[in-house]
Amino acid sequence: MTQANNTAATNRQDNDEIDIGFLLGSLWDHKIFIIVLTAIFAVAGLVYATLATPIYQADALVQVEKRSGTIGGANVGNLLGNQEPSTSTEVEILRSRMILGQVVDQTDLDVQITPNTWPVIGEWLLRRGMQRPGFAEGSDTVWAGETLSIRELVASHDSNTLQLTLRSEGQGSYTVLDAQGNELGKGRVNQKLTIENPWLELTVNELTAPAGATYTVIKRSHLSAIGGLQGRLEVQSRGETGILRLNITGPDRSELVESLNATTNVFLTQNIARQAAAADKSLEFLEEQAPKLREQLTAAEDRLNEYRLQSDSIDLSFETQNALNGLVSIESSLNQLQLQETELARRFTPNHPVYRSLLEKKEQLLREKARLEERTGNLPETQQQILRLSRDVKVTQEIYVQLLNRMQELRLARAGTVGNVRILDDAVVQGQVAPKRNLIVAVAGMSGLLLAMIIVLLRAAFNRGIVSPEQLEELDLPVYATVPLSEEENRRNTKGKNAGKRKGKSKGGLLAVRNPADLSIEAIRGLRTSLHFAMMEGSNNRLVITGPSPAIGKSFMSANLAAICAQAGQKVVVVDGDMRKGHVHEAFKQDSHNGLSEVLSGKLEFAQAVKTSEVEGLSLVSRGSAPPNPSELLMQARFTEFLDYLSEHFDLVIIDTPPILAVTDAAIIGKQCGTTLMVVRFGQNTPKEIQIAENRLATGGVTLKGTILNAMEKKAATSYGYYGYYNYSYKSE
Template structure:
């Protein structure tokens, strides 16, 4: 006996396509289900809208053409996009937006389970009679004018139930029920709770959940809805987007965020001017005192010396020294201001230090020239220089104080809103076409997986060649016939296909089997044939009955014996009594076969039922009466068919096979596994017997190669027939 060939590791694309084509109805069904699921998800998902705006980060400039020294003092460097994005998403900015729009208030309607969003979005017919009154319907909302919750009630839910004529009932977190009306403040002064409902558009019985969340949660929620990114690289253009289920709410939220961001930017720019102005005002009194002291010293010296004349050269030297000292003082003030913002390693700071070094060297040279003058002229030069320097410094500070005040008043910030917040008419999610296409694709993938999975899990034989690889010749292939399908008939008479529909394709296969057996049994010891199967419901009784009928129709004398003394049901094909005496009584020696043989529905056909179910069927089959009965049949009939129990369930078929001329195995398409065929052959081989061949029964071309599976479970056991 040959063993089954090992499966090939190669993928047969042709067979795969055939499998998928045969399972096209499963695939189509899964695609329809996927499409339906996607449609349900689309209808049951609230639409998400997106508001967007554009912000330009401008370079800070001085529109008043201030001196370079003041411009250098006021510049703060261009804000980088990454820095501004983080500022825009900061708690400072978002907190102002939350406070401006009361985004820490939450009002949510009660939604029905599973389909709540769909019910709240669409007018579904007949839904009012199916769902409780508290669940939301389309167009219903509650608008709050004021909500102040005590700390213990923050993040706690309060239930608002709509009443008649603008009234409502509020159930607080501590289970108190408060009566309220639209437009009237509902308060609990002892704990600091206040609620004012501005509008209520819902019928009586609707329920809403109200709560005030913490500021941190509100800011986190707004930050999760806000996205900020830079358009292009180093463009200085920021795109801000806010997503949510409300179109108008998104626009208001984004406008509030941008207003807070722009406000803090202006405040930040003005803060630099305020710092500079404060520094200058602190220096003015000191400069004025220095000027007065220098003038007093000069006047005192002149009164002491009565009159001192300065030459032109001395006056020029005095002017140069005074100018150098004034410039040095200016550099010192600039250094003091820069030291508050930069370190000594900053390029601007280093340039200032280099310039101061050069100026100090020049001043030292001029002072050397002054030291060479006569004593009186040198004293008057120094005193005049101090007065001039103090005067210049005092005047410069007054001028710069006025300029900084003008600059602070004209501060506009470095942020400009290019496009204000706006939202498109269509939601950004869910995308209907994409969702439906995805559902269709997933349904197709699921259907293909189902078909391939069922095909992979299928254990039954699909082709007669699989039987032949087990070493058994196939005498015939019996096609599946819907008219002969008796799987759902547990009671009543079973139809004989060869009599009811003689033109059926399966009946023609029985005629072919009759011919094959005629030539296949020429060398058999006797014209007796055992018909068995590996498992129940393989169709052996159906095959034995119809084969007996077509053989009798061909002019043969045929004897059909029901040797299944456990669960035999050939009596149902011939409308016999369930307790009709038969094989059991003959083997027990109670009756003779001649007395119990019954004529069949066709001339030349005789039937011997199984008889009452005995308690020891295997022992009865081992008696000598079995061989005597079969020998008598061989002498009196041209063909004797013995319907035996399944070979893998009991040992009866092996015993019967010893006394008959041939044995065939009925293999059910898509039900009998190759391993069961091999196990059946080994069962007979262990007893020194062999199967003569097999019949491939119930072959359905629609299932051949398709993704169909077949599962079964059985317990083939003795049934005691009631007397």
């Protein structure tokens, strides 16, 4: 099992393969952080969904029929040759500026009124019907029941948006301000206010807000208001059924119903007007031609009567009568085609199939007419003249009758036009479509969960501290002890830091005295045994305990190791070698005065610096007052003399030094000591830091004997594959 753990640890350090077990374990170790961050995001999403302005949707149903019927079954489109428009065409007409522009004019969508409310929660309070509280009297905010209604707002601008501020002055009066807060004019309810610069006319028909309340009034350009309506309007076609569903969204329910109903009504009116417009244009053309044809008919009749009188009323022969009837029929047909050609020429080019068919038919009739005229060329001159004059009368009469009939048909068609659009359902607000509270909360919670997982995984990926003894052994550093994290000491340190912030300092005492059965103390007892054999090779009885960085437990290790060695019958002294920030004296419940710095500066004798403790056989040398030059004091001969003094009077001298990566004090002290151990903090110190610290010591001539892995924790990320920490609790009754 140990071999498998070593192999897994080696693989983790030597390659960059993804370790799923380590990543999952890291997530499990930080489950509280993940849960808290997820909950924070979910609550934030809930707050947003609650405070956000609700958006509602209204819909209406419109039918576009194939062709609407008219009186007597007449059909305007058929009379004029119109083709059936597709549903997609009607959809585009509905969304056109022609339709929506009239809707904007009818519903005043170009005027937007926004009450001034509190930031973030003001609109929510307004929707909840919150009346103005006493502390808000005289403020510029608007509360429930305080309304402003504008009947008319006409401005000189067309392409720009005009922003105004309307402030209530109480008693139905108000003041108009521009966007910069400059006063433009004063007015009263139901009275027109005219402002010269910028020119505008304003009529307020309702103002119930008290004095001081302000509203932002925006007069949008006509094009901007149409664009806003187009953005909110959606038209859906249901296949080839001709059914169109109109949807519009917005925060104001009454405005949605009003705007959508106006859209359907304008569309219906436009459709009817479009159907009748074609008949109106054709009827107008025919009414212009009717008097001219009437004059031509009168003139033709007069010429025929005059010739008959001159020729003594010569009658037509049978052959001439037949020729006359044929020519009249052809002329009538040609005239009808001429009318159709005039109408088609407005909408089609001569290359259009309908236009070409008409021209071919016209050419055929002209050829038939030429043939009949050739046959009548052999008749007597009198018969030919009578034929020509009679033909003119009958043809003109026939054309005139056709024209009158066509005019009557168009009048009937125009009178019976009802359009091919029918409103099936008026606008109704279906409900709130945004924000979707459940979806927002779910998305926010998932975002928080994902963010928390990313943070944890990134920290796990970029902060790979030492988590097992095997990793230290891979650096060719023996591990003399693995000391588990003491929950009791951790709690006391946390409380001590808080108390230190309040009171200036905290004195915790020795864990070896308070709780000798603590797992950390048991592990340090194992270190005492290993240390006995390690120091046998040393040149003296001095032990240096250092580390690569601060806050890794050096002082804790030094003080409690000294206490355990003293409890075993040895005479031990602990020297706080960190004259800058040392705090070993706190574990002994003493102060830092009269310590190492005073001894090295010659202000204190050796014996006077050694202080006794509550543990028999255990003494302390505190750091003393913080000197300006700690490194220089350590390099003096007096420090060597002091160490010799301690070695003569104690069985074991333990020196707690500053971090080697921060200052060089540890290398100076270690040079005069026989054994040096490095404390490594679980999950904090990286292999790179340890290698650099070892090199720093080696550069100063200090050989690192081994390491102590401190504050071991049982975590899912580290217990999987790499390190499993098992323990037993053994206490006396």
